[in-house]
Structure formats: C-alpha cells, structure tokens
Amino acid sequence: MMKKNIFALMMLLIFGAIGVSAQMQEPVKWKFEIKEINQFEVQVVAIATIEDGWKTYGLNVPEGGPVATEFTFEDMVNAKELKKPVEVIKPTVKHDEVFDMEVPYFKHEAKLSHNVRITKRPATVKGYLTFMCCDNETCLPPTDVEFEFQVK
Template sequence: MKRTLLFLFVTIFMTGIMAAQAPKPITWRMSVKMTDKTNGIVTIKATIENGWHLYGTSLPSDKGPKPTSINLDSSTGVKWVSDLKPSVAPTEKKDAIFDTTLNWWSGEVTFTRKFKLVKAEGAKVNAAITFMGCNDATCLPPATVNLSRVVRVPAAK
C-alpha cells in the first residue's frame, strides 16, 4: 500500500513538472532607445524557433487562428508618432484546414514604433502582446506576454 501511494505521489509530481515545462517556441524582447532629447523608438523582437511560425497582425476575424496583437496603450509619458511597423512582410499562404488565406512570420520579426517624450519623469513603455504560434503538427493556445521598459532620457551634455 505504501509503495502504491509513493508511486502515485511521484507520478502526479512528475506530471506537474512536465506540464509546467510547456514549449516556448516564440520568445519576445523589447528595448527603448532615445534618438534625441525628446524622440525615441521602441523595438519589439519575436524570435521564432525553426519549424514554428507566428501569425500575422491582420487575419480574417471569423476563421482560423488568433492574430498577433501588440498593445502599447498603457505606456506613460510618451505620445506615439508612428504606427507599429514589422521589419518584414509576413508570408501569405492558403490554409486548407481553415479554408482561408493566412499570413505569418518565421525565424524572427522586429516591430518598431516611434514616440515623442511628453513627460520624462516616470516615462515607461508597456507592451501587452497576444499571439499564437503553430508548427506543422500543432498550435499553441493564444498567450499574452507583458513587457515593460523605463524610458531613459540621455543626460544633458
């Protein structure tokens, strides 16, 4: 009886550890750089493991996977002066399963957006990134990653 309970406990424990180590084929990094005293640029980079892809920001709303969304609205002390721009256009392909044309990135993609500093004290860029990744065999459920960076104003010379 003790052996059975011990085996059951170890099995449940190991299952929990294995479940906690879900694959993370898409990772995100963000940086903020001032280009002069009042202007800057935020850079958000997605690194996508080989064989996986990250869905585009513009997909049919009623069919298929969830599009990538990068929300910077909760940022403080900055005013956005450009739209969010990807470094490369996504690949477009007709998907037989969803019977629609989808777009995605593979490898890596970098998004940039320019801002004007309106209040240096406490200025911070906050990003809420919701995304979905797939490979040829499976899709991960939609996930959200929150990133935050303080805006560092260059010292006066």
C-alpha cells in the same frame, strides 16, 4: 455535494495538466528593445526567435483566422501610443492549412515596431505583446509577453 467536489477536482486536474504542458512548450521567444527616434518619440522593437516547424502570425490577419500579433500599451507615464505598429520584417502570406485561408506569418524570425510619443521626461513605456503560434498539427493558446522601459 460529493459529486460536485469530485467533478470540480477533476476539472482542476485536467486544466492544470493542460496549463503545465502548454507552459513547457515555448517555440517563440520574444525580446524587446527601445530606440530613440528624437526627443519626443521612441520606438518599441519586438524581435521573435521562432523554432523550426513553428510560425507566428502578422499584425493583419483576416477575420476567422489565427490571433494576430498585437501591441497593447497600458499604465504608461508621460507617453502615448503613436501611429500603428509596423512589420519591420515582412511576413510571408500563404494558404495556411490549419485555418484554410491566406494568412501572414513569420518563420524563424519576426521583427515588429511601434512608435510612442514622449510627452515629458522621465517617461515609462509599458505594455504587452499578444501572439499566437502554430506548427502543422497544433496551435498554442494566445500568449502575452510584457515589456517595460524607462525613458530618461
């Protein structure tokens, strides 16, 4: 019994330390905007600022590569996801040494958008963006960044 408690405590300390160190590094910062296309459609725009030496990945990453950037919409009111997300700034596609494959990635800046149909006003557009970032030596775990907008 005592060995199990000590093992559980050690695992908690190890994973806690990993979590704290991962949280301290934030090489990619996202901000979100909403743009009105017309009375029935809005566009969620995600803009990333990426520190030198780091990159984040595009929307269409090959199987077996890093985690692709992805929009997820949930708990929306009077709104529905429309079309597919778009890379407003086109990613660079090159051989990635970490994954040993051709992957689309962004350095310095990324800009993505996703259209949403407004079925009735007021509406709530809500969800999160999942992304992964790497430098030439390491990758941080995939991260979710939440967004929410009220469309009146």
